[in-house]
Amino acid sequence: MADVTLSNLSKSYGDTVALSDVSMTIPDGAFVVLLGPTGAGKTTTLRLVSGLEAPDTGRVAIGGMEATGLTPAQRNVTMVFQQYSLYPHMTVRDNLAFPLRSPILKTPEDEIARRVGAVAEVLRIAHKLDNKATQLSGGEMQRVSIGRALVREPSIHLMDEPLSSLDAKLRADLRIELKRIQAEMGATLLYVTHDQIEAMTMATHVGVLDHGRLVQFGPPREVYESPVSLYVATRLGLPRINALPAGLFPGAPGGAATIGLRPEHIAHGEGQPAEVVRVEHLGDQTRLHLRLAGHEIVTLTEAQTALGPGDTLSIAPRDPLFFDTAGARVG
Structure with a gap:
């Protein structure tokens, strides 16, 4: 070799x-x-x-x-x-x-x-x-x-x-x-x-x-x-990273146009109320499909969650990634 x-x-x-x-x-x-x-x-x-x-x-x-x-x-x-x-x-x-x-x-x-x-x-x-x-x-x-x-x-x-x-x-x-x-x-x-x-x-x-x-x-x-960019962030990770307007949550740095949230980087029980649209039970974990201010968001929760479509779940960013209008990493 x-x-x-x-x-x-x-x-x-x-x-x-x-x-x-x-x-x-x-x-x-x-x-x-x-x-x-x-x-x-x-x-x-x-x-x-x-x-x-x-x-x-x-x-x-x-x-x-x-x-x-x-x-x-x-x-x-x-x-x-x-x-x-x-x-x-x-x-x-x-x-x-x-x-x-x-x-x-x-x-x-x-x-x-x-x-x-x-x-x-x-x-x-x-x-x-x-x-x-x-x-x-x-x-x-x-x-x-x-x-x-x-x-x-x-x-x-x-x-x-x-x-x-x-x-x-x-x-x-x-x-x-x-x-x-x-x-x-x-x-x-x-x-x-x-x-x-x-x-x-x-x-x-x-x-x-x-x-x-x-x-x-x-x-x-x-x-x-x-x-280094939103493009790279979308190439790894399943479910894919949530790409949302930076102003959807407070605390975005200057120059940020997009906040990137991995499904596992969303805190539950605090922050802004989102509607549960769909629940995917995958055995070892559950995917929640949410809607917040018209934007679709996917997050992960425990396998035996009691949440169902129509329920409300408060969410907040945890370890978010920020990108500018060209998709380059900010911060």
Whole structure:
């Protein structure tokens, strides 16, 4: 594994700016997640790191060595895509071994057997090694796809929304597994997603992209608790942050146009009266949908609340975030 440094990377396709002056260091052994909506520049970043695309300006360094002009094979990176991309006529064993048998790597067969066996154990698919790829479930196929990247022991693993095509339960299971695998193997990962739960549960670092610009980079808890803008604040947290007029509650600082309230940062039983519009019982907690002066607000309460639609609940801000008219953080 190795650290990867992006320095002032920019990439345009015609008049469309896909990436603009992005600088970021991915530490050795880190699990870095890039967050942002479609068109934010996430996949373009992966393609520039992998060597599938050349930047218009800027450079990529892997393990302290200049990599900007190198091919993907020379960079020693692997990429896992949303689709499985397995060879259906091959067994799991041969799918895992395939990249090691390339003319470039020329890996000895005894080393191939060692690496395939080790990765199969980590991925918990050792009992499936002699199965054809077509005999696997969706979750097992994605494990093999990830395993085919892991056997290479590359400088960095690049993953482009590898869990997004799976159902909700499989996604939740593989999130846990992928983080376990990364920790066990000490792998360096750059992972692209629009799923904020994946970012919060797996990442050591989160990079938030907005129209090709990296607007914040840091540990997920830091980005969640101290976002630099309203845009960043909306990228992490479920339910989403409540964005309300700053004057709705007293005490807004000068220059504030919007108050941002996380659902868990609303005090109950004090402040201004709000109407309960809807109650969502989720088992371990309950979401309350409130209306205050015409504004919709979501907050959290205990699982066994007696509140119901039409009731009144007094609320007040706790640890609020403030933003100016452009969405930049105030204070």
